[in-house]
Amino acid sequence: MAPSRRGQRAATGLAVLLLLYAISACSLLPAARAQATAFTSIRNGSEFSTFSFPSFGNSLRQLPGNLTVLGNATVNGNALQITPDTRNDPEKFLINQTGRVMYPRAYVLWASNASNTSADGRRVASFSTVFKVNLFRATPSVKGEGFAFLIASDGGAPPPPGSHGGYLGLTNASTDGSAANGFAAVELDTVKQSYDPDDNHVGLDVNGVRSKVAASLTPFGIDLATNNTNDDGSHMVWIEYNGTARHVWVYMAKNGSRPGTPVLDAPLDLSKVLLGKTAYFGFSASTGVLYQLNCLHSWDMTVELLPDGSSPGKQPLSGWKLGLAIGVPCAFALALGLFAGLYIKKRRGRIGDDSSSIVRSTINFASIPGVPKEFDYKELRKGTGNFDEKMKLGQGGYGVVYRATVVGEHGQSMEVAVKQFSGANTKGQEDFLAELSIINLLRHRNLVKLLGWCHQDGVLLLVYDFMPNGSLDRLLFGGGPEAPVLTWGHRYNIVAGVASALNYLHHEYDQRVIHRDIKPSNIMLDAAFNARLGDFGLARALETDKTSYTDKLGVPGTLGYIAPECFHTGRATRESDVFGFGAVILEIVSGRRISCSNAAGCSQLLEGVWQLHGAGGGRILEAVDRRLAPGEFDEGDAERLLLLGLACSHPNPGERPRARAIVQILARSAPPPDVPASKPAFMWPALPVVLGDDDGEMPVSGTSTALTSSSSYYASSAGWTTQNYLLTREHDVTDRDMPTA
Structure with missing residues (x-):
């Protein structure tokens, strides 16, 4: 057996050397993708190409193969400055400027020889993109002109002469509207021209800046280049194009997840717009006599690759001699490395069937x-x-959750x-x-x-x-007037079940686990209406010496369930989990949502329960779901739950009960918590979190200047509009992340 093992080790060593050689040989090639993550994947039988720029490092300026920067555009401050980023000498640097930034790969966006073509014999590619854009007033009194996501037939063409002002760097007075332009764009326009609906709109431009379809953003609560000093002007934009339907949808939100309603949707047949079958993606912007800063912080894009028999988007190296001198050895080394890697994989056994993934x-x-x-x-x-x-x-x-039958x-x-x-x-x-x-x-x-x-x-x-009774969210809020009402016994047991799960995550499991997204849509109910906490996509297991987790993308979760201190620290803790649980308790008892995204008639549930508690005389019981008639619920337990919900929702994390204490209160082995008669003001830094001896931790406190906030904290802009914190999962109230019935 020894010779066999020596042979295996020798083969493995040879394979490693070959892989290292492959890497070193290919490292001689230009580092054209150093800043971007790029890969391909298969979905429903179609191949897709994805690239991602989480940010834009300044080194991009030395890597022209990564992005094509044209006109007055620059890379600065980890962002793409589509127009100059300065407040100095606006007459010289900001007035009448244009810029473009394009991804250098050409994509085949329609093909006539592909299978499954439409009636006109053309198959059009689908794509989707999401980016974070910042439109910022250089001076408080003015804004202008605008910013556009661009699909262009020519990826290397600079903005045309005279394309400043209302032409957004796309066209000029002599070419506007000409089919020879061969572009489509989604504009975010901040200056009203005679053909615009207002100075705050989104539009679909085809070969010109007179939008085919335009819509005001004001009804959606979006203000481009706002003069609100508490708003940094950043927005997330999602653009989805269906090549089969030949239709485009645009969504926008303030640093959150994609809303359910588009701000614009319109027909768009790219096969009739582009000058050829290939196109490039990028951005264009301009200023005029009025000006603003137009910059891009992140960009992700996925494009369908059409099987047209070509190799779309492959960029030639700088010269055939470089290809022979470096490309051939690199290809040879990669082939050897691939062979070696397959050998290792075969010796060690397969992980699965999808080896190309x-x-x-x-x-x-x-x-x-x-x-x-x-x-x-x-x-x-x-x-x-x-x-x-x-x-x-x-x-x-x-994602999407499906019901299935398996063996x-x-x-x-x-x-x-x-x-x-x-x-x-x-x-x-x-x-x-x-x-x-x-x-x-x-x-x-x-x-x-x-x-x-x-x-x-x-x-x-x-x-x-599979959870037969679906989500708590659906049972509490999803039914119509004739839907059955969740009984009081089931409600109390659901609260107790979630508390038990939270205690397990925080105190009983080997590692401390923070869920970070506790809300009714993530609480499932089995056949006996027992609660099952789910959706651990945001959960994190902490190391033994850690008490919090900081997400590099900012504050995850859903508004109404995110603790106020998280907007200042960016950290998730056990205390922030308890805050979300407090909101769930109040929703279960009252049958009302903690937040309705400021929809008409939305009640401020937390404020209302606190006011009823302060009124005394048992008025807190008025918060109980009116669908439960007197006698259908235990008044003592109802008051216990409402007080517990308020205690868990305390603005100061140090005053919230721990999961262990919550379990005891719900088991009726400990009295309800003492709750102030009126809601305390939010303060930052918060008072120290007093930890039990069994935690082996020191109190946690802040060190910055105290900041107080009124009881309408969530209505203020000091919280969720803070520039440094990205709400990565602010779901619509109808979201279902986990199995529902």
Whole structure:
């Protein structure tokens, strides 16, 4: 056996050397993609290309192959400055400026020789993009002119002469509207021209700046280049184009997740706009006599690759001699490295069937402790009726959940819930792995049970126990007037179940786990209406010496359930989990939402319960769901829950009860907490968090100047509009991230 082992070690060593040689040989090539993450994936039989710029480092200026920077555009301050970024000498640097930044890869956006063509014999590619744009007034009194996402036939053409002002760097007076321009753009316009609806609108431009379709952003609560000193002018923009329907949708939000309603939707046939079959993506902006700062902070894009027999988007190296001198050795080395890697993989056993996938080639699923069963993709596809819309249970920020029937361990049929992540892009991989790596180790009766996973053809899936009674959100808020009302006994048990799960995560599991997204849509109900806490896509397991987790992207969660201190620290803690739980308690007892995104008639539930408590005389019981008649609920337990909800919602994290104490209060072995008669003002830095001796931790406190806020904290701009904190999962109130019935 010894010679065989020596042979294996020798082969492995040779393979490693060959891989290192491949890497070193290819490192001689220009580092044209050093700043961007790029890969391809397969979805529903189509190939997609994705690139991602989480930020724009200043080194991009030395890497022209990464982006094409044209006109007055620059890279500065980890952002793309589409027009100059300065407040000095505006007459010289800011007036009548134009700029473009283009991604240098050309994509085939329509093909006439592809399969499954439409009636006109053309197949048009689909794509989606999301970017964070900042439109900022250089002076408080003026703004102008505008910013546009651009699809151009020519990726290297600078802004035309005279394209400043209302032409947005796209056209000029002599060419505006000409079909020879060959572009389409989505404009964010901040100056009203005679053909514009107002100075705050979005429009679809085709070969000219007189928009084919335009819509004011004011009804959506969006103010471009605002003069609000508490607003930095940043917005998230999502653009989705369906090549089959030949239609485009645009969504916008303030640093949150994509809303359900588009700000603009319009027909767009790119095959009739572009001058050829290929096009480039990028951005254009301008200033005029009026000016503003137009910059881009991040950009992610996914484009369908059409199987037209060509290799779309491959950029030639700078000269055929460089290709021969470097490309051939590199290709040879990569071939050897690939052969060696396959040899190693074969010797060590396969991880799975999808060997071409980026995820599978970079993630060793076997290394995840306690990883559950791997399901066959064909079985899940069959069980969901090919992911039929009729089998959909819900949809949230991270994916869609389907009901499915699969074969159980003993050959019998069983119902499961299948969570399909939004895509095999970088963020989708992170969400998938976060949930898989945490929840598969957790074992508690009040947590949704993970049954298995699947990754094949670029599709990421997690399989859970099916919850017959769906989500708490649906039972509390989703039914009509004739829907059955959740009984008081079920409500109390649900609160107790979630508290037990929270105590397990915070105190009983080997590691301290912070959920970070506790809300009714993430609480499932089994056949007996027992609560099961789910959706661990945002959860994090802390190291033994840590008490908080800081997300590099900012503050995750959903408005109304995010603790106020998180907007100042960017950190998630056990105390911030308890705050979200307090909001859930008040919603369960009252049958009303904690927040309605400022919709008409939206009640401020937390403020209302606190006022009823301060009024005394048992008036706090007026907060109980009016659908529960007197005698249908225990008044003592109702007051216990309402006081507990207020205590958990205390603005100062140090005053909130721990999960252990909450469990005792709900078990009626401890009295309800003492709650002030009126809601205390939010203060920052907060008072120290007093920790028990069993925690082995020191009190946590802040050091900055105190900041007080009125009881209408959430209505103020001092919270969620703060520039440094990105709300990565502000869901619509109808979101369903986990299985629902």
